[in-house]
Amino acid sequence: MKKFLSIVFCLVMIQTMVFAQGSQDSAAVKSAKDQEVTILATWAGDYPATVVTRNTIAAFSDADNGITVNADYVYEEKAYYDKLRTRIATGEFPDIFEDYGGARDRDYAESGLLVDLQPYLDADTAWRDSFVNILSDWQYEDIPGQFGVPTDMYCVGIYYNKEIFKDLNIEIPESMDEFTSVCDKLLANGYAPMSLGEKDPYRAGHFLNNLVLKSIGAQGVMDLGSRKISYDGPEIRRVLQMIYDFNEKGYFGPNTINKDAGMARADFHNEVSAMHFDGTWAISRIDESAIAEKVGFFAFPYIEKEFAGSWQGGNNGGVSIINTGDQARIDAAVEILKTLTSAELMAAKQASIKGGVFPVKFEGDPTIVSPLAVAVSTEMTKATEFKTDIQNYDVNTKMLDAVRNALQGLFVGGTVDECVQDIMRVVNAN
Amino acid sequence: MIVGNTKQRRWDLAFIIPGLVLFVFFIIIPLCQSIFQSFYSWNGISISPMKYVGLKNYKYVFENQDFWHSLGNVAWFMAGGFIVLMPIAFLLALIINKQYRLKRFFKTTYFMPVVLPLTAVGLMWVYLLFPAVGLVPVVMEWLHLPEINFLGDPDWAIISVVLVNEWTYAGFNMLIFSAGIVAIPEELFESGKIDGASGWQQTRFITLPMMKEYFKVFSILCITGCIKHFNLVFIMTGGGPNRASEMPATMLYNEAFVYKNFGVGNAIGVFLLVAGVTLSLLTNKIFSRGDD
């Protein structure tokens, strides 16, 4: 026991030393008059673009601008939401928090928790006009106002292994019919055409987004959200049937329900699959992989030609300000938002990950961008309209989870009818 | 000590109070608030008012077929706990108290699964159970057993998680039984040996009856643990596929922290509370039969 107690005392000593050090670090620098602003966001970890963001915030805080930033970064998604929800429920509000907008933040906008940014955007038109056209992610038909701005952007398409395509003499598919024949050819040659990784339910969720966008377009998505188009109508049944058929034919590879997104990605990197359906966040991972040189990118094949330009894309995170009623605090928070959406930061992010897509227009340096990132940007110029997750425009906040879970049913032997019933159960419960 | 003087009584109170105060403050008061909130509708925003809705949250929960399904999954967990976990943990406790040469090695390895973070354990089993290439399916094929997609088949997902759960916590519960075995006086076994009792007979007629209290502790911890189980299901299947392995606690989490229906979440919580306390008291009664 004595031995044990002495260990404890040692620990206490070490601990006190560490903390004494820690508190000195943080307390000394700034004067007390500064306006304090707290941020809760996911910008932890060593992904280069988030490191750049973090450093920018730290530099902003240290600069002589009368504002001190208390940042709290939680990387993992569930942990982040646990913290965000708890802080909002207990009233320990951060001034700025990160989220995706849309249905997820509808309650917050509705209850008056969020600051309407429209007056601030109108007061600084250069700032307002710098955004690409995805501000609508934080707008609601029945609640006037702009409740957030995007800091990151993504779009979804298909990465492919150029070498395999060349060996098998495959052309890049543009329409869904061409795509299915590509898949058939790959299957015949022993490849899993495109591992999906449906253990993570967002995977088929994203696939459905694209099928819907490429068959009924952006307006169709809005109509689906407001129930002008029903989830048990022919439009949705048609694309659900496609997912069902693709899985039956083996386009998504074997055991797709057992694979998560990481395993699906590994299949592509290990050349088990020839194509990989994913967002632009995959670029830097592919660039790090062994097949970096062999990868190209094409748009998700269209179902109706008129909607070839409808892409899944939008914000991959943005920031909102919580209305604390203290105008000085809100003003300071707006300053930070401007920093987070500045062209300088976007350019620095681009340099750090050698590519990527961004929610703000800026003059990038094309020489530093990786070939794959260039291919993606070139392909993206063909897009005419972007919509993010289709359930983000839904009146019912439960739809995102409901649809994704129902889609999993298609991969474990469920029929399209059962899948539609699962979805309609949630639609009707509201 | 049945009769105590006033001084002893005061000491007894003084012994209880510090722990009890801490527990009441940090656990019981929030618990009461949670019961209270189950009769209100609230979107989880501190500036939004709570609206009294009576039993509506409960009605919503009980009319939800997924909820009844999740209670069925709790039943799987409990069945696994008593049929698989309890015998294995008890056997392991016997093993580490016998004179095997590898005793020390056993003691440490058996505890390994709980030392590793649950995320790592969960992920590892996803691979071990992976169809066709995972170790378990390979061994099963070798033994000519039918092919099962453990985590992908909605009928098997919950059973697979239950079995992984028992694997993880066998070493943990071994400790509880082990504390009981070392408390059995040596003389009992000596006299048993003189009477010519075999190893099995000693276990059956000496160890098991002396361990009643520990089986009771195990039962209560197992029941309460199963009712509130969250982590392993969340990590291994996320409640899927298609909600097949959803547990009441994962539903509670989703209602409160994803959909922001805190009232519904609390109603699920209150149901679990009532069910858990009832079952535990029942267990206590069963074990107390025939006591003084």
Add this chain to the structure above:
Amino acid sequence: MEKSLKVRKGMSYWVLGLFAIIWAVITLYPFIITIFSSLKNNDEIFGSMLKLPSDPIWHNYYIAIHDAKILRTIMNSVFLSVISTIGMLLFGSMIAYVLSRTKHVYNKYVLGIFLAGIVLPIYATLVPLMKLVSKISFLRPNSFYTLMFIYIAICLPEAIFIISGYMKGISKELDEAAIIDGCNTPQLFFKILLPISVPALATSAIIAFLNCYNEMVFALLFITEKTMYTVSIGLLYFVGKKTVDMGPMFAAIILATLPMLIFYMFFQERIQSGMVAGSVKG
């Protein structure tokens, strides 16, 4: 004093021994996979997790130690868990003593309260608890002692059940003899009962340490200061929104499990000793 059941090496000895070895293999195997995985990159882990690393990446350990600062989080967690465990043992054994060795009318209710407290999933009480804590200025965020109070409260019921179960088995004549010898309650408790109860204390110490060491939700909510992160928060460093750095994460896991194993081995030895012959009701 080595305490083991001397059995003739009959059938049961060998059958049990075989089971012992099989179980050892299937519990050790995942640990070995974790070690393998700590030396691989994502594509190799996802592609062939169960195989030997083709080209060990020791750099993963550098990332875990240098970038994720996993050693500091381990130190924080060990400190937090040790103090919480000591507090829990003290409070828990005192309550267990009263519940198991006296017959007060309130015992039933005290037991009921502790039972009710362990049934509820953590997410049901999280928001009310955080609200309560935020109202009390003494319990500031970024303080280990707030966390310790909560950890002690969470670990109490399990410890009370285990320790009181054990104490019930200790002969009550012991108490009476001690009282006649002029012991008061604290003397009886600390000098006589506690030393006898070491196996139960060690068992609940291991369980409590484990629970505190791996606890995540409360640590996440209370700690924002990077220098104070605990292990479970430190491990989140590798998990991104749609990507995970598996290799360095497994390296960090290997490092993080070492203190726990040491603690376990230290206390596991204590489970074997203790019991004074003749002090148990037979």
